[in-house]
Amino acid sequence: MSAGGDSSYDVAVVGAGVAGLSAARAAAEAGLRVIAYDRLSPGGQLVNLTRLHDHPQPGMSTEAWPVVSELVAKAEAAGVEMGFDEVTGVRAGEPVVVSTAGGEITAGAVVVATGLSAGRLGLPGEEELVGRGVSTCAGCDGPLYRGKAVAVVGDDDWTAEEALELAEVAAAVTVLVPGEPRWTAHRAGRLAATDHVEVLTGATVTGLRADGVLSGVVVRTADAERTLPVQGVFPYVGRRGPAGLVEGVPADEVGALRTSDGVRTVAARVFVAGDCGAGATQTVAAAVAGGIAAGEAAAAAVRPAAGPGLRIVDPTAGVEPAGTDAEEHASGTAEWTEVALFSNSKPNATELLRGVGERLQAHWELPELGFASKPNASAAADKDVIDWLSQRYKMVLVAVGD
Numbered sequence: 134m135s136a137g138g139d140s141s142y143d144v145a146v147v148g149a150g151v152a153g154l155s156a157a158r159a160a161a162e163a164g165l166r167v168i169a170y171d172r173l174s175p176g177g178q179l180v181n182l183t184r185l186h187d188h189p190q191p192g193m194s195t196e197a198w199p200v201v202s203e204l205v206a207k208a209e210a211a212g213v214e215m216g217f218d219e220v221t222g223v224r225a226g227e228p229v230v231v232s233t234a235g236g237e238i239t240a241g242a243v244v245v246a247t248g249l250s251a252g253r254l255g256l257p258g259e260e261e262l263v264g265r266g267v268s269t270c271a272g273c274d275g276p277l278y279r280g281k282a283v284a285v286v287g288d289d290d291w292t293a294e295e296a297l298e299l300a301e302v303a304a305a306v307t308v309l310v311p312g313e314p315r316w317t318a319h320r321a322g323r324l325a326a327t328d329h330v331e332v333l334t335g336a337t338v339t340g341l342r343a344d345g346v347l348s349g350v351v352v353r354t355a356d357a358e359r360t361l362p363v364q365g366v367f368p369y370v371g372r373r374g375p376a377g378l379v380e381g382v383p384a385d386e387v388g389a390l391r392t393s394d395g396v397r398t399v400a401a402r403v404f405v406a407g408d409c410g411a412g413a414t415q416t417v418a419a420a421v422a423g424g425i426a427a428g429e430a431a432a433a434a435v436r437p438a439a440g441p442g443l444r445i446v447d448p449t450a451g452v453e454p455a456g457t458d459a460e461e462h463a464s465g466t467a468e469w470t471e472v473a474l475f476s477n478s479k480p481n482a483t484e485l486l487r488g489v490g491e492r493l494q495a496h497w498e499l500p501e502l503g504f505a506s507k508p509n510a511s512a513a514a515d516k517d518v519i520d521w522l523s524q525r526y527k528m529v530l531v532a533v534g535d
Contacts, residue, residue: 142168144431145231145240147220147378150177151417152407153246154204154213155424156431160244161211163432168240169208170216170233176201177248183272186294188417192319194294197272200417223379225400241435244427245379245390246406253371254286254338266347266365271295278303278365284350286338287369288312291415293320295367300327307361309336309352311370338366374409385411396427404431 143165146157150171157169174180182197189195209215222232228239251269253259259267268274271285275298282305285296293316296308306329313334314321324330333354340351342360349362374389382398383391389411396404406427407413407420 140236140238141228142166142214142238142240143435144168144242144244144428145229145238146170146244146246146406146428147223147231147375148177148246148248148407148409149175149208149215150246150248150407151179151200151204151420152248152424152427153177153244154208155421156244156246156404156406156428157213157424158204158208158211159425159428160432161208161213163429163436165241165432165435166214167212168214168216168238170218170220170231172219173217175205175208175215182270184298185417186291220378223403225379225381225403227402229400229402242402242404242431243379244404244406244424244431245375245409246424246427247375247378248408249372249374249387249389251372252287252368253373254341254366254368255371256338256341258341258343262341262343262347265345266343267341268365268367269369271298271367274365275299275302280304281364282307282362283365283367284309284338284361284363285367285369286311288315289369289415290316290320292316292369293324295369296330297323297327299367300330303365304329306330307363308332309338309350310334311337338368341366374411379403389413395423396430402431402434404434 144157144160144167146153146160146167146169148171149157149169153169153171154175157167161167169175171177179185179197179201184194185197185200186194188200216233218233218235220231220233223243223245224230224232228241229243231238231240231243278299279302281303283299283303284307285292285299286309287295288310292308292310293314296306297320300306306327308324308330310332314332324332333352335355337353338350339353339358341347342349342351347364347366349360350366352359352361372387374384374387376384376388376390379390379398379400382400382403385391389409390398390405391411392398392405395410395413396406398405404427406424408415410423413419413423
């Protein structure tokens with residue numbers, strides 16, 4: 134499902150990975166109009182992975198594609214619209230302005246869930262060797278190095294798991310740890326028990342050797358500097374967050390956005406979900422939980438601004454995009470007091486519905502009450518309109534004449 138020509142949303146989510154899809158679904162389930170952006174396709178990094186580590190429980194793993202499929206299906210079922218475009222900037226305000234390669238949209242609130250960039254060593258000639266010996270996906274590219282020697286650079290649990298996955302196909306795997314390992318004792322034991330895996334601590338990659346394709350990496354340790362002959366190197370260091378994407382929102386030393394509680398930034402209507410937040414726990418479970426928290430926070434930020442009120446549209450006219458002349462009263466939507474009044478043109482039905490509406494107006498102290506009437510009593514209601522009404526509104530009052 135791709136984005137249409139609409140330019141205004143209740144919530145926009147930048148990134149449609151685990152955290153982004155979870156945030157978008159949570160906001161959509163609150164009855165809001167939500168778009169989730171991804172440059173290529175929903176799923177984020179999971180699209181390029183064969184297996185997920187520590188999921189569904191720590192120490193376990195599972196195939197990635199069913200997780201992606203379920204996340205996408207739940208988001209779309211909740212009404213999330215997918216936008217396939219690159220977001221180039223976010224400007225906080227009321228509304229928030231989101232700049233994309235295809236133009237600008239506005240949103241009541243924005244959730245940034247871009248994740249982190251691919252790992253990089255930051256060495257000359259590295260970009261030219263991506264796909265020619267430099268990779269960041271053992272599941273994707275590991276089979277290309279069957280029977281060959283490879284190096285993995287990093288110090289965390291993900292590094293260890295990728296090294297173990299590569300060990301299933303590669304002839305030799307050298308894990309280069311810049312400092313000391315941060316992976317669990319369980320993973321340390323698995324690495325030690327694999328005879329063709331070597332772990333070098335205090336090892337820094339200072340150069341790449343290549344003639345069109347990678348032939349080795351230059352490694353400096355406390356003892357000396359030497360060239361390690363490998364045909365593949367998998368860097369899991371140098372991953373960067375989206376620093377600078379949101380004007381006025383500070384980032385930490387790796388570019389991850391700073392928050393006060395893991396979700397809220399200094400910009401009142403800009404929230405963060407997943408790995409792109411400073412100090413994030415980089416697991417699928419944490420991304421789901423963080424996404425839901427960010428989506429709910431974004432929904433809460435949008436709704437109070439509307440204040441107590443009532444939004445009325447004419448459902449017989451079909452679903453109109455945001456920005457059209459839908460009739461709005463009392464400054465928009467408001468929690469459980471959202472009501473659509475649906476009547477045909479029969480006088481008794483109109484009178485009945487107006488009477489109920491007046492009572493609702495008095496009970497909820499609404500300053501205004503809108504009304505929509507169906508001009509043709511014999512025409513069948515459109516199924517898509519009814520479905521939309523049931524998702525968009527907490528209560529739909531229907532009156533018909535005999």
